[in-house]
Amino acid sequence: MDYRAFKKIYGASNNDISREVYKNNQNTIQIKKEETAVNNLEKIFDAVFHISYKKGFQAMSMRDLSQRTGMSLGSLYAYFKGKKDLLEIIQTQGWMIIKKDLEQVLKAYDPPGERLKAIIKAHVFLSELFRPWFYFTFMEARNIEAAKSMEDHNQKILTQILKAGETQGVFKSGDHDLTASMIKAMQQEWYLKRWKYKKLNISVDQFADHLVRLMEAFCLSQESTKVGKGE
Amino acid sequence: MDYRAFKKIYGASNNDISREVYKNNQNTIQIKKEETAVNNLEKIFDAVFHISYKKGFQAMSMRDLSQRTGMSLGSLYAYFKGKKDLLEIIQTQGWMIIKKDLEQVLKAYDPPGERLKAIIKAHVFLSELFRPWFYFTFMEARNIEAAKSMEDHNQKILTQILKAGETQGVFKSGDHDLTASMIKAMQQEWYLKRWKYKKLNISVDQFADHLVRLMEAFCLSQESTKVGKGE
DNA sequence: GTCTATAGAGCGATAGAC
DNA sequence: GTCTATCGCTCTATAGAC
Numbered sequence: 001m002d003y004r005a006f007k008k009i010y011g012a013s014n015n016d017i018s019r020e021v022y023k024n025n026q027n028t029i030q031i032k033k034e035e036t037a038v039n040n041l042e043k044i045f046d047a048v049f050h051i052s053y054k055k056g057f058q059a060m061s062m063r064d065l066s067q068r069t070g071m072s073l074g075s076l077y078a079y080f081k082g083k084k085d086l087l088e089i090i091q092t093q094g095w096m097i098i099k100k101d102l103e104q105v106l107k108a109y110d111p112p113g114e115r116l117k118a119i120i121k122a123h124v125f126l127s128e129l130f131r132p133w134f135y136f137t138f139m140e141a142r143n144i145e146a147a148k149s150m151e152d153h154n155q156k157i158l159t160q161i162l163k164a165g166e167t168q169g170v171f172k173s174g175d176h177d178l179t180a181s182m183i184k185a186m187q188q189e190w191y192l193k194r195w196k197y198k199k200l201n202i203s204v205d206q207f208a209d210h211l212v213r214l215m216e217a218f219c220l221s222q223e224s225t226k227v228g229k230g231e
Numbered sequence: 232m233d234y235r236a237f238k239k240i241y242g243a244s245n246n247d248i249s250r251e252v253y254k255n256n257q258n259t260i261q262i263k264k265e266e267t268a269v270n271n272l273e274k275i276f277d278a279v280f281h282i283s284y285k286k287g288f289q290a291m292s293m294r295d296l297s298q299r300t301g302m303s304l305g306s307l308y309a310y311f312k313g314k315k316d317l318l319e320i321i322q323t324q325g326w327m328i329i330k331k332d333l334e335q336v337l338k339a340y341d342p343p344g345e346r347l348k349a350i351i352k353a354h355v356f357l358s359e360l361f362r363p364w365f366y367f368t369f370m371e372a373r374n375i376e377a378a379k380s381m382e383d384h385n386q387k388i389l390t391q392i393l394k395a396g397e398t399q400g401v402f403k404s405g406d407h408d409l410t411a412s413m414i415k416a417m418q419q420e421w422y423l424k425r426w427k428y429k430k431l432n433i434s435v436d437q438f439a440d441h442l443v444r445l446m447e448a449f450c451l452s453q454e455s456t457k458v459g460k461g462e
Numbered sequence: 463g464t465c466t467a468t469a470g471a472g473c474g475a476t477a478g479a480c
Numbered sequence: 481g482t483c484t485a486t487c488g489c490t491c492t493a494t495a496g497a498c
Contacts, residue, residue, distance in 0.1 A: 059289040189416035
């Protein structure tokens with residue numbers, strides 16, 4: 001599976017996400033007309049990501065946000081209760097995106113070799129699709145307990161795949177927790193340093209394939225140097 | 232070389248760094264007695280790292296810093312011209328630490344196989360020694376051009392080692408830029424997510440060794456599966 | 463005429479600077 | 481302690497759709 005194929009299956013637009021946010025927060029959002037609300041939420045998130053990327057969420061003032069969205073301060077406060085609330089909405093939504101789609105991928109692949117490959121690629125492709133959400137969540141949630149347990153959760157999925165593979169003789173034995181950590185670090189690299197890969201002219205498919213080959217070189221036991229034809 | 236050995240050779244204390252900062256900024260620092268200045272600078276840096284870790288540098292107020300250092304606001308302004316100036320001092324010093332020590336390591340090892348191993352480990356050990364400096368620089372300088380060119384510089388060192396190794400038949404051919412990026416990502420993992428490794432009870436030596444083995448599995452050409460006895 | 467969404471002056475609190 | 485700028489946020493008047 002390459003990025004194009006992945007996008008067709010799991011791809012959601014920014015508009016879809018904003019609509020989901022609207023539906024999940026109808027009690028606090030004071031706007032009645034769905035289309036108006038969804039369009040403005042999209043503008044707000046875009047602006048938050050843009051400003052936060054440049055100077056961080058804490059340093060972003062509500063007036064910055066007002067200027068970039070073209071909305072007034074009063075309007076903005078019709079969409080969220082306060083700056084803190086806005087942060088929480090974005091983080092919650094970010095985690096929901098990741099969790100939902102990764103679970104779907106897990107269900108679709110079974111043998112450890114294929115599953116590892118699929119989950120590694122899916123995470124990279126997801127972070128490409130929703131890069132601003134991933135970047136924002138990483139940078140602005142680093143110390144929140146919820147973020148740590150999210151990272152733990154994702155890592156355990158990888159660890160379990162590696163263990164299952166060892167049991168079946170497909171993967172070498174080793175410190176699977178440590179290996180899973182390394183995988184996570186490299187996955188994060190893609191959305192944390194996009195500027196670098198733009199400069200080097202490396203595509204998301206090249207990156208994901210390289211990562212998969214790297215892990216296969218380390219994990220696959222000698223006998224099974226060519227696993228299924230996959231894809 | 233393990234962490235203990237590395238520490239003996241390259242280890243500098245926080246006091247040493249503060250003294251270096253004092254000497255590099257004697258024109259702006261208004262304190263004349265060196266010992267007083269150095270001790271207070273150490274206190275200031277400690278406090279900045281602690282507060283910034285919890286809520287980010289932007290969100291740290293000068294009053295926060297005053298409270299945690301036990302120094303008055305007026306005293307603090309005798310050590311730096313303003314909050315912006317303080318940020319720059321820390322970043323500049325952080326980069327000097329990394330650059331100086333990595334260059335020393337480069338000089339000490341020559342064959343690509345040994346050199347790659349040494350530079351990977353040295354970076355991890357350095358980030359363990361000066362973790363607050365590394366973490367702060369990563370988080371608070373992400374968008375500064377200087378930080379990007381620093382990352383580029385470190386990556387090129389790795390790329391060149393990989394290329395030299397390929398020429399000598401020690402390493403496989405491949406996209407060395409991409410491989411170097413992956414190494415950098417995993418090195419950063421160590422200081423960005425220390426809480427994780429504390430929880431998993433993984434030492435810096437275990438981490439560094441695992442990283443080296445992972446890269447050797449991917450990079451070493453078949454014929455040379457056991458390089459020198461190193462260390 | 464009614465109701466929704468918006469505008470933007472203005473509030474108290476607090477920031478950095480000295 | 482003081483000064484000024486700016487912060488997050490509130491509030492009321494009003495514009496515009498139906």
